[in-house]
Amino acid sequence: MEAHLVIIRDLLCFLVVGLLMIWGWRVLNWAWLTPKRLERCLRQQGLRGNPYRSVSGDIKQLFGMSRQTRAKPMAPCDDIEPYVTPFFHQFLDKYGKDSFVWMGPRPAVTIMDPDKIREIFTKFTDFQKVRNNPLLSLLVSGLVNLEGDHWSKHRKIINPAFHQDKLKNMLPAFYQSCSDMISKWEKIVSTEGCTEIDAWPYLVTMTRDVISRAAFGSSFEEGRRIFELLDEQINLMIKAVQSVYIPGWRFLPTKTNRKLKMNYNDIKESLREMIKRREKAIKEGEESNEDLLDILVESNIREIEANADRKNMGMSIEDVIEECKLFYFAGQETTSVLLVWTMVLLARYPDWQTKARDEVLQMFGDNKPDADGLSRLKVVTMILHEVLRLYPPAVAVSRSIPKEIKLGKLLLLLPAGIEVSVPIMQIHHDKELWGDDAHEFKPERFTEGVSKATKSQVTFIPFGWGPRICIGQNFAMMEAKMAMSMILKRFWFELSPSYAHSPYSFVTLRPQHGAQIILHQLGSN
Template structure:
């Protein structure tokens, strides 16, 4: 064998050894990640008295979890508010076996369920620095937008401070005339559709369209036509995102050019293109005003509400000017708002603003139809405070105490987000007895906490708005027990908008109609990103 041949053989042998070594390393990492680490974590919690369904290699408890979810949603339920077994069947099922705090496996990832309000307050408030927001599935993240919802640290604090004035209640009240006109227009259509003063409507689509219109006009300062296309595209995205909750996530899978991925990429590009057109048009309009010397606000303009798009564009222009004047300012570069940032924030508010508010209006209508005595009490209050046909004023809305209690109770029984997740950034002690390792996810079953009789009393599964007669903080045995919009510093920034819009719409409906559940209504709360009625919400309206 000559030297050249011997050299080639040595190289082949070397490469073969490298391949074997790499394969051994990969297999070792997989064994550690998919077998040894789960056993170690389970043993760590077992020593602390915390059990849970046994870990299955790679898939964890996903198969049983999905089976429980599919079985629960296969049939509608009776007209009760005991919806936990249907909406979070896996939590309800395993709680009966292992107690309120137990360990489950989402693939190879451990999730510890925490339903004690005192511990939840630690996670969200008093020890929040030890926890980070759970990183959503990439499809969900695309839908929600990479804005305030997902930011952390200094950038989150700056963005929150920038957006807060928009959602201050006094600014939102300036939007009431615009909101009222949209609601009145919808109700005029209902009246025209009624036959002898009676009409049956599937309110889900009506309320979604109403919320789309209001958000587009009040938060983005644009015509409804601009927002309609974005909402239609997001509706398609929701289907793909919802499916992701029933599958184990494979890192890197979203980059493969599968048919499904190509469709989601196309949807996202179309949404971003539509938003960029909206932003560019608004930005050019603002710059033209500045060039024409018309940018100074006069006293009359001060009574106009601030909208999200305007505030973000102004902040981005201001930051650009600051950067031009001081290119060495690192903090300025970190918090700079780019056009891409504006696109991501718009995605968030188009999605969350629409579905949180429309679902609240849907469930409030359903529950008032189920409980006619409360519907009548709310109507009497509206007539007394607002009159029979007028659009309520900002002062009127503030004085609707009974309707406010009703909406709080709807949010308790049917919160838009039924569970949330946090992840430990470092090893941390939770409460007096729990030690949690870094990287463990904590599942907060919001719906279960809202329905817990030990917290809310023996009537926890009943519709009783009077529990909020002394305010939210005194309604339960623990102030953290009520969290339809989250808890602590990361509480949903848009909650005031959702509450105001829902209260105004329901008040105006009560002025014009009485309503009952249709015989076609099937009570079937389920989760598709947010809590919604699986088989729709057909309701019969009768003109007053």
């Protein structure tokens, strides 16, 4: 009996030692051997970067420099690239465009050549979404994170919701939300003829109201809880991505992990009830609300019915929930930052504000802005494009390389396991691509459209490019045109002396200290 116990003990010890050795080898491979192998491969091809020293890579320096830089506002100018992305600015100065940075133990090759960018966005099956931190899926998932057949299926079902004719039906929602904001401004201004406001929180509320009405047929008040939970998720996620994600960390019951999962479940349940009510109404033949959720649910039902004999067609309710979260998050975030920087820039460049106002008044007079008129606003469109160039909502995008691939005419060999980083901020401010006036606000560069301004190169990518270009870009542009048209008709505005210019990247490019604007009612002094 004792001999048997000894054998069992020895076997258990052997098993434990074996598991520890396997685990230790995997950790060593993840933390040191694989990064060093990838580094050798990249350096042999002439790419330069910091030497790999630890699993944190360049992340601490990257976020540390950003925090240090934004501790003080910058001068009110549009050469914001060194301020917003100081690490990449200094890194590219030191190593050049053919370089790589360490995003933890994985190198990310910087890609700024337009032809290579075109290839990356076109070959989206070879260059896939980066999933370094699984916790990010608790913030937003859906179409933006899907690959392969799943992406194709979802895109097909969602596309009808963003057709131009469907967007026209949402103009009343855009108009009502903008009117509510402008009414608040008029009440504030009416007593003195002019007053200072922080435009940023008003624009955030307005764009949230728009997405609640246009996507879900409800007011902002009804969607307030979902937005508050998403805001909290964003703050928690920022903390998470500022450190290296250790595999398996999301399963530990840390305070942050528990809160992330609690918020995630609360958001899901709120949306689940909303979707179920809408599915029931549609199946019972009730009149459509013509909002994004109705169109999405109807499209999904048609897809399932048309392929009743095939498995896994259409989207599950979990899929629809994730797409609704994406509507909520992306539908509000991009437009609010586009509008706030447009107001800041037009306040700084009154000549362009006047040109835009003249065009709006000539197009609409005292009438409500309509879809046809909004589509023909040339000056306003030029201004919005230039704002998106100088102040892109996302400062960079990254793609992972699941298998070895060659990129570009010179056949840059990218081994499996690395990332490619497309630094949108640097590309949009690159003098080699845009000319010596790249840092200046010049909407006239878009007089003949984006294609002419970019010389048909892939150098203007505020919404991405190629087959996976942001599905909601027309929604965002129409909403922005509506809002600016209504604002320009009622007010002229200038920057307040209290305004502190501090654009910073917090998911999107936001004004850190708000946007203090002095509003004047048209016709007042």
